[in-house]
Amino acid sequence: MKKKTTIYDIAKELNITAATVSRALNNNPRISEETKKLVLAMAAKLNYKQNKLALALKSGKSNNVGVVVPFINRNFFSSVIRGIEEELNPKGYNVIISQTHEDEKKEIDIVQNLLNSQVESILISVSRNTRTNEHFKQVLRKNIPLIFFDRKLELGGVSSVTLDDFQGAYQATEHLIEQGCKHIAHMTIDLALLIYQNRLAGYKQALEDHGMEFNPDYVVGLKSEIVAGKDAAKKLMDLPKPPDAIFSANDLGALGAIQYLKEIGKKIPEDCCIVGFSNEPFTQFMEPPISSVDQSPLPMGKTAAKVFLEQINSKGVKIEKSVVLDPTLEIRKSSLKNGK
Amino acid sequence: MKKKTTIYDIAKELNITAATVSRALNNNPRISEETKKLVLAMAAKLNYKQNKLALALKSGKSNNVGVVVPFINRNFFSSVIRGIEEELNPKGYNVIISQTHEDEKKEIDIVQNLLNSQVESILISVSRNTRTNEHFKQVLRKNIPLIFFDRKLELGGVSSVTLDDFQGAYQATEHLIEQGCKHIAHMTIDLALLIYQNRLAGYKQALEDHGMEFNPDYVVGLKSEIVAGKDAAKKLMDLPKPPDAIFSANDLGALGAIQYLKEIGKKIPEDCCIVGFSNEPFTQFMEPPISSVDQSPLPMGKTAAKVFLEQINSKGVKIEKSVVLDPTLEIRKSSLKNGK
DNA sequence: TTGTACGCGTTATCAG
């Protein structure tokens, strides 16, 4: 009961050799139907299960891929992982997940460990605090595909799947302009990060393209919290000419803004339109439901997985692919001025 | 560059044998400091990485565990997984995740595949539609620890970590009673499932223990959607004697109820107190913030991982442990009648 | 202190 049955066990039972058993199990054409039957029957009887470890060692293919994210229980990341798993599991791959907790040291450890575990690829959303890339270079040196998703580092030879933040911000801002808003503010998070720079740039570009003036006073920073959103909103509303629309670089900021505006008796969207970013699940439940830029995490995961599959199938040829996904603006009540 | 370096490579380089290298790397006491130094240096130089596959095959320990959930991008499940990963990763285990999509056939396939992959344990939240248990028995037959979390099946030899739904419902109901509510309704989901039966039972028990009458009219069913919550709330409010409190078995129901009550001009919590179940992230963002029973997913994950570790460390001795976690009621404004 | 030889479970190669 305890010992796992191997092909030797079933070979012995049938008075044939393990090689034959292996061939029968793998449907090798040059094997008699007769023995194939026998082997299959005996395998079933002994409850034989192929040991993938041995296969992996022999073939050099572990059929495991490593997925690394800062935290797995964030809606965005868990959705990306879902996409990856759904794409890769049917192809016979196992998905190993690890969390960096936004810690560079941990990230390095994880990557080393995954390499030790002989994963066939590493798909990673780089930690916010990662400053070096030696660990990534090591992955490349081993010739195993490395794929960045959402958060990337500049590094030759690495494929990536990211979101067009600029485009998302542009769409959001343009939408607000189309609603007739004349003074559009922007709440940003951390301008040290590329994604927020891009969102700011998209916002600016949309203003410019529609002949609207960019006003630095309309750009306020916030931390990733509701209270921060409230504070930022207060700052904006205390301006001599308060804005009539706010595009926040995250959803919590948008929520905080809405709460503050309600507190001071403003109506949304009549007095001020709001658009957030990320399309977190809660946005659709709010009153009013909050418009937000969707980051399409599921497609991002599936795409990342597909890029890996391409890479693995193009033996020898090194490919470096950069996929940039288009975000889609989910328009809801918080930014819909004119009815419908 | 392409070939991975093995202990043989570094042995050859140093004119010693692979065995010695292996020992040096593993800090075997009976090895000269001299050669140890040399080996370590050469290992670093050649960028040697231990091949865990070979080790796993040799030792019979893969250092992988499989975690199976219906969908990974549900807040509850991803949080449980986070707990598992955080507990197991430091111990050197890799966490392989798979999703059943609530499909029994898929679940069976996944379990088989994990067995093939030689995982050391399977931690699973059973699919809602699973009716058989042959695949689980197989796991037990192979003598690998099987641990159910959140959703369990009755099966000897399997450990489990679940939530005390009865207790959670009891607490919620008792809290409403303490707020002075006299007519407490209950929204339930699917009474075919044990967890909802238990929540209903906890609700009833709390009423009874406080000398309050159970009124079947106050129990309404709902699907897991907001609109369902609205419909159910309407049904309740149309009763001759509408309730002054609602305890919903999920958060979406609570949210729908709040939205409907607001629509018809009721004030929350003054006219009607609301408590939900699950403590989904959005509950805290709502207006008013919704009280809810927290299912402590993180502790559940950590506990499940610990149970596995115990099991693996108690060689030979079969243990079957059932941990039932106490839920904690998160009290928020939606159920706080008397100030504070 | 170090070397020799073997086995973990598979498959691929080469004979037969």
Added chain:
DNA sequence: CTGATAACGCGTACAA
């Protein structure tokens, strides 16, 4: 069509 053997990379008795 099938058997024997080597090899994947590692750790470990046993021997020296």
